[in-house]
Amino acid sequence: MNAPLNARIATHEVANQPPPLANYNAWSVDPILRATVAREGAGWIEKRATAMGETVGSERMRTLAELANRFTPQLRSHDRYGNRIDAVEFHPAYHELMGLAFGAGLHSVAWTAKEAGFAARAALNYLWNQGENGTSCPVTMTFACLAPLEHEPVLMREWAPKILAEDYDPRPRPLSEKRAVTIGMAMTEKQGGSDLRSNSTRAEPAGGGAYALTGHKWFCSAPMCDAFLTLARTDAGLTCFLVPRSLADGTRNVFLIQRLKDKLGNKSNASSEIEYNGTLGWRVGDEGRGIATIIEMAHLTRFDIVVANAGMMRGALNEAMHHTAHRSAFGRRLADQPLMKNVLADLALEWEAATLTAFRLARAFDRQASDRHEQLVCRLGVPVAKYWLCKRTPAVALEAMECLGGNGYVEEGALARLYREAPVNGIWEGSGNVICLDVLRAMEKSPDALDALLADIEPAAKAEPRLGRFVAELKRDLDDRATLEIRARRVVEKLALALQASLMVKHASPDAADAFCATRLDARTGAVFGTLPAAANLDAILRRAAFA
């Protein structure tokens, strides 16, 4: 029936448009990822990563991501009889995505693996973030909550098995009835998100080890999680609590969802404003040590954001490389135009450096329990990388989008969504300035951390004179303590670039390392992508980044 009508109305043939980018394996087509994961001792994740790569590269995943972000979560504060239910309804695509992510152990592999669990899980997380990002929020929080929970053996015994379960059970039921649970975190209040010392929510002993919490939280993402780590003030000061949404007797805890935020991006993920009113919570960590307790979770979520950024860059690069390989202008494929090659090669350098950084930190997490050097690299490297990659990903998304021309700006494609998503990682879990100040704090409290990071960079700095000069300048920058705070962004940027350059020298091709050092360590080069010098071996860099 369709063909005759098409023939009658046809005014033109569709030409010079790329085939859909789908049905490829995001793991198999990424040799740098596979080599990096193997080098960090997590080659054993191959089977799971292949399955995840298949999922992420599938047409189905594309459709789910588009639907879950187009049909956004809706608050159902009351049922039709006027009873409060404080529920959020999601499109079925969101639940399917959550099932795929949690079913694959995206939240749990770091804790359940026998070796290199953080590197193995980072591989899955890097892949997932090429496909959909809103679901990463509950995944990351569920992964990270175990660090503070470990302080409370009783809670840990009750909750950990269902936190670690490779399953997704969205039913609002008490813990005992659930196959698996998800966990969120609620800290930010109206009067302050960075300065958590301003939190005003109160907690009073309520008997049986419980506390009754009263107050509000201004941002609380994924409010359909089964429990939240939250901060409230006792007489001893700010304290961390676990607040379940359902109580053991089957009743719902008081968890009043006031509104859902209408956000720039991150649309599939619900972010809410909530109120506690006599809400029951159980203490996690010592009274008065709330910030120190919950910051252990934030350290892990910051690491996860580093990995997510590397994955998002790979996703953006894939889109740009695919489009330009199939689109021609002025008689030549875009991918063969010298200036487009410069843009793509420059993006490829940024992605490779981000990937190497993410997995260097994964190794630090995997080894820090028995290796002081790795512990120090972890402490300083995470905020350094979190700051810098969060600044670079929006720029990468923007430039990749431009490679697609008008198609890039249209919501049916993945890049418009990625572009709107990109800034959020720089805001939550410590905004840029706050993260830079955390780097200064880490250097102040444990000067060994800076020595450890510099020791990591040192061998490459000896082999690559440009890096050697850059590190010498960085050390001079760090010597002037009096003005360090006002210069913190530039100093942290330089720390990140030195670390990235050292990793490129160690692990990337000589062409890629050379172009990275020529452009990232030299202040005279351009501020935008596509400004590699004419001498850079663009073809070699692009061959390395090629996919499919």
Ligand SMILES: Cc1cc2nc3c(=O)[nH]c(=O)nc-3n(C[C@H](O)[C@H](O)[C@H](O)COP(=O)(O)OP(=O)(O)OC[C@H]3O[C@@H](n4cnc5c(N)ncnc54)[C@H](O)[C@@H]3O)c2cc1C
């Ligand atoms: C989509 C989304 C979801 C979120 N989900 C959650 C959630 O689930 N749970 C949760 O607890 N929070 C959540 N947040 C909140 C987020 O963590 C905070 O917005 C963030 O911590 C910043 O706090 P704020 O908004 O109060 O800004 P402020 O703390 O007021 O900061 C504003 C700006 O000032 C800067 N600044 C702060 N202190 C200094 C200083 N000393 N020197 C220089 N600059 C400074 C910051 O870097 C920032 O740029 C979410 C936010 C977003 C956007």
